[in-house]
Amino acid sequence: MNLKALLLGTCSAVVLCSFAQAETLTIATVNNGDMIRMQGLTSEFTAKNPDIQIEWVTLEENVLRERVTTDIATKGGQYDIMTIGTYEVPIWAKQGWLLPLDNLGADYDVDDLLPAIRSGLTGEDGKLYAAPFYGESSFVMYRKDLMEKAGLTMPDAPTWEFIADAARKMTDRNAGINGICLRGKAGWGENMAFLTATSNSFGARWFDENWKPQFDQPEWKNTLDFYVKLMNDAGPQGASSNGFNENLALFQQGKCGMWIDATVAASFVTNPKDSTVADKVGFALAPDNGLGKRGNWLWAWSLAIPAGSQKSESAEKFISWATGKAYGELVASKEGWANVPPGTRTSLYENPEYQKAAPFAKMTIDSINAADPKNPTVKPVPYVGVQFVAIPEFQSLGTTVGQLFSAALAGQSSVDDALAQAQQVTEREMTRAGYIK
Secondary structure, eight states: OOHHHHHHHHHHHHHHHHHHHOEEEEEEEEOOHHHHHHHHTHHHHHHHOTTEEEEEEEEOHHHHHHHHHHHHHTTOOOOSEEEEOTTHHHHHHHTTOBOOOOOSOTTSOGGGBOHHHHHTTBOTTSOBOSEEEEEEOEEEEEEHHHHHHTTOOOOSSOBHHHHHHHHHHHOBGGGTBEEEEOOOSOSTTTHHHHHHHHHHHTTOOSBOTTOOBOTTSHHHHHHHHHHHHHHHHHSOTTGGGOOHHHHHHHHHTTOEEEEEEEGGGHHHHTOTTTOTTGGGEEEEEOOBOSSSOBSOOOEEEEEEOBTTOSOHHHHHHHHHHHHSHHHHHHHHHHHOGGGSOOSSBHHHHTOHHHHHHOTTHHHHHHHHHHOOTTSOSSSOOSOOOSSSOOSTTHHHHHHHHHHHHHHHHTTSSOHHHHHHHHHHHHHHHHHHTTSOO
16 A cells, blocks of 8 residues: 555544544523524534534423423433523532533633522532523613603603503504513413513512412503503514513514514614614613612523533533633624623623723623512511522413413413412412422
8 A cells, every 4th residue: 555545544643533423512502593593603612622513402482491491301312512591500400410610720710600690500519500692681671762742751760651651653564563562472481481580570479478379469450551551552473472582583684663672682672783773772670660679680591411421521621612712703803893782791891892892891780780589578488589580480380370361461361360270270380399388
């Protein structure tokens, strides 16, 4: 055999050997814009880590939650990395379902993570059990041109009364413009994220200090009445099917005067590549009712490793890359600073380039800092969590109640019936689970 053939044979063997040894990480994630962008940049990671291959499983929000919960509870082992949220992390860490992230690397700078976000991803032992890919609260996104046309000026800190009045005045059905777009799709992390946060500002709460459900109280009646009437008067048709992505599309297409939702949406509604109204968007804090609480939430979509994973070293290496400072700089170099995943690091909000590129930066960080998971309501409660209740039973309860409230929005039941059923279902489950004696 000549030397050239020998070298080619050796080279082929090395390539085959390298390919055979490559470890494939299966990552379950949500179909939100920042995650889609991360998938597009994955080659930057694999180029530097040729021994690791990535396989993505991208799912709609409700489906993702259902799949990863089933997988981790049954020790299914389908995923090496899961995209989960602030609700799951402390509960799953306590149950021993997640591995602590102890080896993110010397340059990761855990202390740079925003305290409000980091605390929600930390276990009782003080260890980080998930790394935040992006963090968010919620706020008002609005069309400045339509607000001006309605003869109104949006305050930095509006009331619900102002929002309702503005929504009705901005609505122009003939022009296809809805005064307001709000979540209606059933799910504990879809319509109930919005409605629970909103109810806080109306003085409502899921449970009193003795874990008795509160859906039979006037504060919840006021919340749901207000929401259903507002959406009937000024919301889009078929609103009971609209979640985050559906309302994002409506707003980008110029069909919403206002949208109250996740702060992470700010870069999408102001990006001229995707949004027809990019240069017309303003921002304000989530509304209040004069009771001392705003209707904003606190959340982080984060990457975590299931306990029992056989690929934890490679998984942690990927998580460190995807949630580290250098990833933000990579996105900035490719897509501009405004599109860097927000809401996780102090350094981002101190960065003059980001401040200049992202007119929503200050309102985002103010909204995140305004949320108080340990004191989320006007009246005292026995639970932690702003737009959720941090108990294992909430995932099922929140979705069931979300279905009842979505049906009320769709006109399939009355507000009173929806609340009565919510009270009955929740009381029964809390009694069964031993919270109510």
